[in-house]
Amino acid sequence: MSIDEAWDILLKYDYKRTKNREILLRFFDEADRYVTAMEVRMAVERDNPGISFDTIYRNLAMFSKLGILDETELNGERLFRMQCATDHHHHHHFICTACGGTKSIPICPMDSVTVNLSEYEIEGHKFEIYGRCPKCKVG
Missing domain, CATH: 3.30.1490.190 (Ferric-uptake regulator, C-terminal dimerisarion domain)
Structure with missing residues (x-):
């Protein structure tokens, strides 16, 4: 999924375009792998010092619910990654x-x-x- 496609989904559900969401989407667009919420926090803190873990986790959960992020669990920890390209190919x-x-x-x-x-x-x-x-x- 592209950042533009993610924003289309967010705006469709009346979520505002915020600096934090932009930073998170950019991070996932570049990461191309599953990451923990803590890894996300460490990476995005560089662009936005002081971003709270609650803000990050709340957005990750919302992105996952809307289908922007894929989510899995490994060793009892939730991991997230950008949803695969929207070619609608089941895999x-x-x-x-x-x-x-x-x-x-x-x-x-x-x-x-x-x-x-x-x-x-x-x-x-x-x-x-x-x-x-x-x-x-x-x-």
């Missing part, structure tokens, strides 16, 4: 537990799982694989 991710980088997985395991759930109504799913990317497994 899943490998997530590096060391650097937070991702790799798209173009197939969906639901095709084989739904065979055993023919009488169930599936409302959604999420499939993620965790491990170390080639760059991180070397070290």
Whole structure:
């Protein structure tokens, strides 16, 4: 998702264009990986000293709710990244537990799982694989 697309969503839901939101969106646009709220705080404090953790966390939760950010949980901690490009291609991710980088997985395991759930109504799913990317497994 681009920053412009994110602003379109925010403005559609009557959220104001603020310096803090601009800084957060710019950070995620450049990060291209999953990050913790604390990593976000450390990075954006350079551009906006004194930004509160509450402000950051509140915006992360709102961005996630609106579909601007993807969210996952690893070791009991929430991680966030900019939503994938809006090509509407259904896919899943490998997530590096060391650097937070991702790799798209173009197939969906639901095709084989739904065979055993023919009488169930599936409302959604999420499939993620965790491990170390080639760059991180070397070290």
